[in-house]
Amino acid sequence: MGTGNATPEQKVIVVDFGAQYGQLIARRVRDLHVYSEIVPCDITAAEVVELNPAAIILSGGPASVYAEDAPSIDPEILGLGIPVLGFCYGQQAMAVALGGAVGHTEKGEYGAALITRAGESELLDGTPGQQTVWMSHRDAVSRVPEGFVVTSRTETCPVASMEYPERNLYATQFHPEVRHTEFGQTMLRNFLFEVCGLTPDWTMDSIIDDSVAAIRETVGDDRVILGLSGGVDSSVVAALCARAIGKQLTCVFVNHGLLRKGEPEEVEEVFTHQFDVDFIHVHAEKRYLELLAGVTDPEEKRRIIGTQFWKEFFAVAQELADDGRPVQFLAQGTIYPDIIESGARKTGGKASTIKSHHNLIPFPDGVSFELIEPLDHFFKDEVRALGTALGLPDYIVHRQPFPGPGLAIRIIGDVTEEKLEMLKNADAIVREELDAYNERLYQETGERNSEHSVWQYFAVLPDIKSVGVMGDERTYQRPIILRAVESSDAMTADWAKLPYDVLARVSGRIVAEVPGINRVVYDITSKPPSTIEWE
């Protein structure tokens, strides 16, 4: 955990036996207003005691419990008296640790399965005798450990769930965290509120109050500097710090001239009129254009833009120090997935987090800050909810992902002022039309992220020209490439199957309204094999 943040006393830890499983469980627990944190599966009983959780959930995982190097759970953890709930691999690991047995089932179970309840169960209380659950396993518990009772089974799986209420141990072969498990949230509720006696008090209000108090305590009377990019994360940190420490915060907005049309003005408007912070708008547009002149290599563009950002940023910090108002803290918009994915945190250890993130920032000689990372235990959708609760406008909170190097990597070839102008204008049309299309889908489906919502959409300006005809005139101008994808995490993406009328309007408007463009093409490749961006 970084500094400047608050985690509640009452928490659930999710022992992760396989990457993505733990995140989903942690999110489901948080949906029920109980704070939860992910820990690696080699956590020891002593480390658990130190974290002092109110409950432990063991996630699923891809391994087979008897495989060489298969992860296991320290049996001592199961004897601490803290309630434990295991899912899938978690159930098997619990069974093996306590002297039960796991075997191969004749045929695995993948997808929806019907369980039949057997006897009383605290975990399944209030759910029907027969119900649909989501299974994904080949192995299963074949003999429950002493003291456990079987509470449900399927035709294939003799122990679909088991429990030992006197010792507060519960487990399921199926996945209650998956939406397809009809009564999954009821089971989680039973565990958290009935078995563990937790209270659902991790709410937006309490999160804001705790975060504000933690920032105040860390910062005291000192000053904080923050690099504002216009993105969601840095904006939410700014809004939170504004609430906590007001003018002790200086937001430095380095305008590299590579943001989308209207964005610099929006950022300035929000952080000068809506929030009472010290806002410094660094107009670095010309310097960036000079540095980027003639540069065509995408990685070189990224390097120049990144390096220059810190130069501009530290120049401001230096000026503040020269005024006799030195800044002690640097606030960063690091979020929980950054931490989980970088493996930076083991069991909430402070030092490892700070160090790994320091490494990312090329502090010049003689410059040092203490980091505060108030968002480092929040998932992206929680960060957005926090932003909304703090009063940030939707165009910041629901902003689509946008690369740090901005439009420079959407102009193929060298970046010039003229090309930037064309791209900004074309991109504004793409956003306007596809925002409207997403809104239409929302009206029809009632879902913000329906199956066909477009996740990221933008224009790309390639380094070629083609012949066209406008009026009676032959033209020789640039095309715009429209990129629009469906995705949930940017790791994979599919090109959006946009209706023809939407495509026609985007194309028609761009050639009519953007001077220098005479053709529009649509990128119909998925990721992989392509990437979302062109550079």
Ligand code: XMP
């Ligand atoms: P790709 O192009 O790799 O992009 O499929 C995946 C996601 O990452 C964003 N992206 C970047 N974000 N700096 C960033 O902050 C970058 O250099 C960068 N390159 C790509 C991209 O917009 C997409 O959402």
